[in-house]
Amino acid sequence: MAFSDASLTALRVFREVAERGTLTAAATALGYTQSAVSRQIASLERAAGAPLLERRHDGVRLTPAGRIVVRRAATVIDQIDSTARELAGLPDEHGTVRLGWFASAGAVLVPRALAALRRTHPSITVITREGSTPAQVRALRAGTIDLAVLASAPPFRPPDTETPALELRTLAERGLQVAVPAGHPLARGEYVDVADLNGRSWIAGAGEDQVMGVWPGLDERPEIAHTARDWLAKLHLVAAGCGITTVPVSLAPALPPGVRALPVRGGPQEQRRLLLARLPGPLPEPAARLAAALRAAAIETDTPQ
Structure with missing residues (x-):
């Protein structure tokens, strides 16, 4: 089987796997079963005559051959999609x-x-x-x-x-701060001492950003009271008094009412x-x-x- 026989469907599936990092995530995004995704990848590897993915406990990683294929696949898919748009009379997407x-x-x-x-x-x-x-x-x-x-x-x-x-x-390059409820004792000053962060309830990120939201380098196992991927949700949880979280300085203009963001003194500078x-x-x-x-x-x- 020559690589020229690889199907467009297999190329689309492979690109999705490369982007998502796992077969399961790619299957969910495409609406396929995981076994269907595996079959498409297997057909593409047969056509390439080499493994395209390295299976690991935390997902998949592209092999050198896989990196070549994903670059070419992206070009082919974009050209096909552009042709379909042109044939359908849709606007040019060059911009x-x-x-x-x-x-x-x-x-x-x-x-x-x-x-x-x-x-x-x-x-x-x-x-x-x-x-x-x-x-x-x-x-x-x-x-x-x-x-x-x-x-x-x-x-x-x-x-x-x-x-x-x-x-x-x-x-x-910006500093990291701590967001606290405006009525919280920590909000009374112009900064928070790093020692005062011990024993607090934290609102952390979810998914691949699981550790986001907890001050780095705490000398204790943090108590994570809530997890949320969305920054606005985390900040509103802070405003409601449900815990505290970390925020980059750049988020200062987006803080909701009832939240103060303060620098932390003591310990390594967090940039x-x-x-x-x-x-x-x-x-x-x-x-x-x-x-x-x-x-x-x-x-x-x-x-x-």
Whole structure:
């Protein structure tokens, strides 16, 4: 069986697996059974004559052959989809950019950048999707997004070890703070001492961001009272007195009433980087315009109002 005989369905399934990181997640997204996904991957591996995925306890990882196939698959699928749109008389998508972002970036940074881009370049269409930083990295590798806003914590390692290395640009580096109810004793001062964080109930992230929301380096096992992926939900839980959580400084403009965000004194300085990531290579003009708008929005967010 030659690779030219690989079906478009198998290529779509493979790209979805590469992006989602597990066969189960890909099956759920596509509405397939896991066994159907496995069969499509097996047919593609037979056509390629080599394993495309490394099965691991925490999901799957692309082999060198798999990285080649996913890049080519993304090109083929995009060309087929573009042809279908043209035949159907739908608008040309040459001005479309696909942007991925992690949860807190969608509260302030992304809306500001998109609003500015609409004013200066209204012909550019931006399609966005939210997801964890690992999910966005997989999506970049799978070719389903063009740019990704990622979060990075010390020691600021690369987001993955695949080749070629992603091109990264630091949009901002900011401190981490603690969000507390406005009426809480911790909210009386202008900062929180790290020792006063012991024995608190925390509101943490869910899914791949399970540890998000708890102050790093606590010398005790934290009590996690609630888990929520959505930042707004976490902050409203704080306002309701259900616990405390961590927030990046950039979220200050989006804090709901009844919540104060305070710096933490004592212990190591906790910094977070906001990164713009993409695959290496020439950047199309619409994507370059969006990248510039994101950089400008990051500077604006850092500027005292």
